[in-house]
Amino acid sequence: MAPLAAHHDVHRMAALITQSLHAPGSRFSGTSEFLSWWEGLGSYAKADRIPLEALTGWRSEPVSGDIVHDSGRFFSVEGLDVSGSQGPVEHWQQPIINQPETGVLGILVKEIDGVLHCLMQAKAEPGNRNGLQISPTVQATRSNYTGVHGGSPVPFLHWFQSPPAHRVIADVRQSEQGSWFYRKRNRNMIVEADGYVEEREGFCWLTLGQLYRLLAEEDLVNMDTRTVLSCLPVSADGTDGEFADPADPFRTSLARSLSSGARTVHSTAAVLSWITDARSRTALRTRRMPLNEVRGWKRSEGRISHESGGFFDVIGVEVTAVGREVRRWTQPMIAPRGVGVIAYLVREFDGVVHALVRQRAEPGFLDAVELGPTVQCTPENYETLPSSARPAFLDEVMGAARERIRYDTLLSEEGGRFHHALNRYLVVETDADVPRDDPDFRWVAVHQLAGLLRHSNYLNVQARSLTACLTGCLVPGPVGVGSR
Structure with a gap:
């Protein structure tokens, strides 16, 4: 039997995460103050x-x-x-x-004045369109942190090397872009600091609420931060009332979807069986x-x-x-070539928000199939293909009425390997009726997505980024719809 302290830590962290989603930060009073600090940094690539x-x-x-x-x-x-x-x-x-190396993507968290903060880095990558982006505390390949490049040591790496088990909030290997990487995976980690953390130039502490608001800014929070954030164990168990908003029923339903007891269209066992069946019958071969x-x-x-x-x-x-x-x-x-479109269609069932996910077979995946967003494509790539090849639901996403768009921001992919790789990330409410037994699509509640993210290779990197964006819609105030 697990010790009682372990259960206590789970509830403590859930409460800290909820509080941090609502709390102002200890350093910056608002987004404008952060951006003023940001613009004064001298790093670039x-x-x-x-x-x-x-x-x-x-x-x-x-x-x-x-x-x-x-x-x-x-x-x-x-x-x-x-x-x-x-x-x-x-x-x-x-x-x-x-x-083939497994890198480390890690966010260090710590209570400051009783509020959980994340230590974020201003990091410049050669592929970034705008230079600096908000990056995890540690973002390093194995070649980087073992010194193959002959450069200076990676700051804060020691916090993520064999941390005490009771300080690990998330630790899971996840895939990267399966169309551009061959079986690439990174270790996504969130670790709680248990002592003094040195101050370093180019790093800052942000609450989760601040970080998710900054995720609404165009091309500011990098892909590596988004994938680690998606692994954060956000839960509304016992706290969904704190997210209730009479003026915004969607936000209330989204919080309900983060409660583990919320009703779902498909059981988690059925979703897992659907994925396993797809992996068993997919004949994609790579050489x-x-x-x-x-x-x-x-x-x-x-x-x-x-x-x-x-x-x-x-x-x-x-x-x-x-x-x-x-x-x-x-x-x-x-x-x-071109700007991509990454989108979730979302719909309420019995007052619980579900996202429409799609099975995707990509040549670089280790296990053939992972779950992706409803839409994941670069529209220009279909201009030379038959009209029947046009992705399902793309027209519904692109033609959505403004009041149905819950998140809409231009974000970039990993800037260390990809040059100006931009995608428009959207969360769109819909009334679309998808058959329960559709072979490619399933409606999945947000707490089910969170459960899958505790394990490797279930959600692809685009779906993980988009899940972080969807979670950001919990933060009070308009988030993610002001950039377009």
């Missing part, structure tokens, strides 16, 4: 495009054409052959990033192959591009950085 042939410290293997680092570490750009897809294209080949043999892609003008001009390019960049462990380097990156 400027990335200039250069030909792949001009990369230093990287080479193209003479036989395969794979782009690899001289150290044999970090990552490589290889080719991938994909077949057996049940989508509009059954077979294709593409470049993909192979990064790593030499980059210079990938069909449908060409290497010219210093980059690798698809013959259609769509999807993405593999480019080279030269980076100059201030406030990073290394000040200057070059590297390859993936540069997507």
